[in-house]
Amino acid sequence: MTAVPTHARAEAVPAGDALVVNLGGVWRITQPLPVWRKVLGDRRPHAVRLGVDGLERWDSSLVRFVREVEGWCRAAGVSCDATALPETVRRLADQLAQAQEKRRPASQAPNVLAGVGLAATGLWWQTREFADFVGECTLSASGLLRHPGRFRWRDCLSEMQQCGAMAVPIVSLSSFLVGLTLAYTGAIILRQFGGDIWVADIVSLSTLREMGAVMTGVVLAGRTGAAFAAQLGNMKAGEEIDALETLGIAPVEFLVLPRLLALTLMTPLLVMYANCLGIFGGMVVSAGVLDIPPNAYWIETQTSIGLSDLSVSLIKSVVFGMLVAVAGCLRGLQADRSAAGVGRAATSAVVTSILLIIVADAVFAVLFNALGI
Amino acid sequence: MNGIPETSVVTPDPGSAPPAIGVEGLECRYGDTVVLSEITFAVQAGELFFVIGGSGCGKSTLLRHLVGLMKPARGTVRYSGEDFTAAGVMARRNLLKTFGVLYQSGALWSSMTLRENVALPLEQYTTLNRRERGEIVALKLAQVGLAGFEDYFPAELSGGMRKRAGLARALALDPRIVFFDEPSAGLDPVTSRKLDELILQIRETFGTTMVIVSHELASIYALADRVVMLDHEAQGIIAEGRPRELAATAADPRVREFLTRGEEKA
Numbered sequence: 001m002t003a004v005p006t007h008a009r010a011e012a013v014p015a016g017d018a019l020v021v022n023l024g025g026v027w028r029i030t031q032p033l034p035v036w037r038k039v040l041g042d043r044r045p046h047a048v049r050l051g052v053d054g055l056e057r058w059d060s061s062l063v064r065f066v067r068e069v070e071g072w073c074r075a076a077g078v079s080c081d082a083t084a085l086p087e088t089v090r091r092l093a094d095q096l097a098q099a100q101e102k103r104r105p106a107s108q109a110p111n112v113l114a115g116v117g118l119a120a121t122g123l124w125w126q127t128r129e130f131a132d133f134v135g136e137c138t139l140s141a142s143g144l145l146r147h148p149g150r151f152r153w154r155d156c157l158s159e160m161q162q163c164g165a166m167a168v169p170i171v172s173l174s175s176f177l178v179g180l181t182l183a184y185t186g187a188i189i190l191r192q193f194g195g196d197i198w199v200a201d202i203v204s205l206s207t208l209r210e211m212g213a214v215m216t217g218v219v220l221a222g223r224t225g226a227a228f229a230a231q232l233g234n235m236k237a238g239e240e241i242d243a244l245e246t247l248g249i250a251p252v253e254f255l256v257l258p259r260l261l262a263l264t265l266m267t268p269l270l271v272m273y274a275n276c277l278g279i280f281g282g283m284v285v286s287a288g289v290l291d292i293p294p295n296a297y298w299i300e301t302q303t304s305i306g307l308s309d310l311s312v313s314l315i316k317s318v319v320f321g322m323l324v325a326v327a328g329c330l331r332g333l334q335a336d337r338s339a340a341g342v343g344r345a346a347t348s349a350v351v352t353s354i355l356l357i358i359v360a361d362a363v364f365a366v367l368f369n370a371l372g373i
Numbered sequence: 374m375n376g377i378p379e380t381s382v383v384t385p386d387p388g389s390a391p392p393a394i395g396v397e398g399l400e401c402r403y404g405d406t407v408v409l410s411e412i413t414f415a416v417q418a419g420e421l422f423f424v425i426g427g428s429g430c431g432k433s434t435l436l437r438h439l440v441g442l443m444k445p446a447r448g449t450v451r452y453s454g455e456d457f458t459a460a461g462v463m464a465r466r467n468l469l470k471t472f473g474v475l476y477q478s479g480a481l482w483s484s485m486t487l488r489e490n491v492a493l494p495l496e497q498y499t500t501l502n503r504r505e506r507g508e509i510v511a512l513k514l515a516q517v518g519l520a521g522f523e524d525y526f527p528a529e530l531s532g533g534m535r536k537r538a539g540l541a542r543a544l545a546l547d548p549r550i551v552f553f554d555e556p557s558a559g560l561d562p563v564t565s566r567k568l569d570e571l572i573l574q575i576r577e578t579f580g581t582t583m584v585i586v587s588h589e590l591a592s593i594y595a596l597a598d599r600v601v602m603l604d605h606e607a608q609g610i611i612a613e614g615r616p617r618e619l620a621a622t623a624a625d626p627r628v629r630e631f632l633t634r635g636e637e638k639a
Binding site (some may be wrong): 061338 | 495498508509511514515521546578579
């Protein structure tokens with residue numbers, strides 16, 4: 001045994017038309033290794049003979065090197081004699097050669113037309129699954145009305161705390177800043193006409209009719225919808241949902257309904273709170289920058305908004321809350337059973353929730369306009 | 374290659390090179406709770422060494438200490454004489470390169486294909502280019518009987534295949550020592566025996582030292598050169614030796630009971 005291990009060697013010695021390649025030293029995959037092209041150089045031998053000279057220890061790197069030499073010989077139409085190598089090396093090199101031939105084709109990327117078709121059918125299936133899920137939730141909810149004792153009130157209350165009370169700080173910050181921004185933006189135009197006081201109208205109307213509900217919805221989509229998807233996705237990966245089903249407990253009733261109810265009840269409260277803070281944000285800008293006294297701002301706000309605006313805000317908040325909860329839970333239950341699947345479910349829950357909020361908001365705009373609310 | 378070959382007991386040559394793994398006075402704790410104490414044993418190079426014992430005796434905890442996932446409260450772990458417990462960052466990295474670990478469930482990274490899973494250690498620790506890495510991956514997957522599955526994701530494989538893929542990843546750098554955490558857990562007897570054959574085959578090919586944590590008697594008798602048995606109450610080693618000899622002659626009745634599934638008593 002040598003004191004200092006020698007690095008892997010591959011020395012080429014010409015022998016007539018043939019090239020003898022002697023392999024020696026310690027072949028460790030993590031150490032520097034000989035490169036066949038360099039060993040070969042400009043030589044074009046008619047035969048290659050692999051031999052062993054002082055080979056101490058070896059691993060897969062030697063097998064790979066032998067395989068590369070064999071591959072080169074085959075491509076160049078040259079005979080390759082590896083009989084002098086240890087039997088295990090030859091066996092492994094053969095195994096590698098077989099494995100390379102056996103390679104299963106990866107799932108091929110579809111062409112553009114097929115891609116469009118797949119995307120369209122995918123969208124159709126997603127819509128169907130969403131509708132199925134909403135239907136299942138409705139059925140479970142109606143079943144629960146007949147047997148209210150089966151409802152998981154404790155879970156529902158803890159979810160309410162999680163998605164309601166715990167969301168107050170982030171909702172406060174976002175709605176106050178949105179009110180502030182609205183006031184600044186409104187002031188740019190209104191100041192030119194000396195109509196500073198109407199900043200109160202702009203802030204209160206847009207907060208109540210749009211920004212309060214939408215901003216809270218988006219915040220909840222990111223905060224609560226993603227959490228629902230991750231929780232349920234993780235439960236699915238850990239077969240917890242299967243365990244519920246084999247016990248005859250419907251996952252929708254046990255897991256989804258408490259979350260759905262919690263978010264449907266909490267979102268209107270959060271939205272009302274967000275509306276107040278938005279209007280307060282406008283008031284701060286008006287008082288500080290536009291010199292409108294707070295009481296004047298408040299009186300103007302009261303004259304500009306009515307019960308209909310408040311009901312618009314309430315209706316939207318209930319629907320947005322439901323959408324976020326349904327999207328979050330659905331994506332969680334659809335998640336693949338792996339860490340990556342849970343991650344995708346959470347992302348998809350946020351994207352779906354926000355998309356649904358925007359679409360629903362547009363539908364409401366048309367609807368309320370037609371109804372004259 | 375087929376069938377389980379006779380296992381050869383590696384007889385250590387006293388006074389020669391230090392053992393592949395040397396554990397001295399190891400104490401394992403979770404917070405204030407001592408799980409194992411005064412653990413001392415040595416594993417010779419090329420040996421198939423089993424850590425056995427009933428559930429909850431600290432087998433997996435010992436394994437986590439050996440591979441550096443947990444820090445021992447006391448004692449040292451040495452690899453070929455080099456202190457792993459007190460090693461600096463670089464020395465530790467160099468030692469980690471020489472290990473492979475097969476976790477109970479395979480622990481494959483679920484967002485990566487088998488190719489990417491097996492290639493990651495190669496990317497980290499070798500200078501091989503993409504094509505060369507691909508060849509090593511193909512060889513490793515072929516060795517564990519998964520040739521051609523490079524582009525599969527772990528979720529698309531069965532439990533036994535996942536475990537074999539985990540072994541391919543553990544073997545990627547041709548480690549000198551491979552640790553196994555309950556290799557047969559969750560496998561049917563036939564798949565489990567095939568995995569045992571695979572373990573023997575790899576040891577024969579590369580002379581790898583293997584440390585296996587298990588309570589599967591079939592595997593213990595088929596593979597083990599030597600075992601240490603841990604016990605929950607004793608918080609340490611209660612027996613060390615060849616499994617068949619221990620089953621017949623161990624002084625401690627707990628050891629005989631374990632190795633004969635309690636049938637001797639009845």
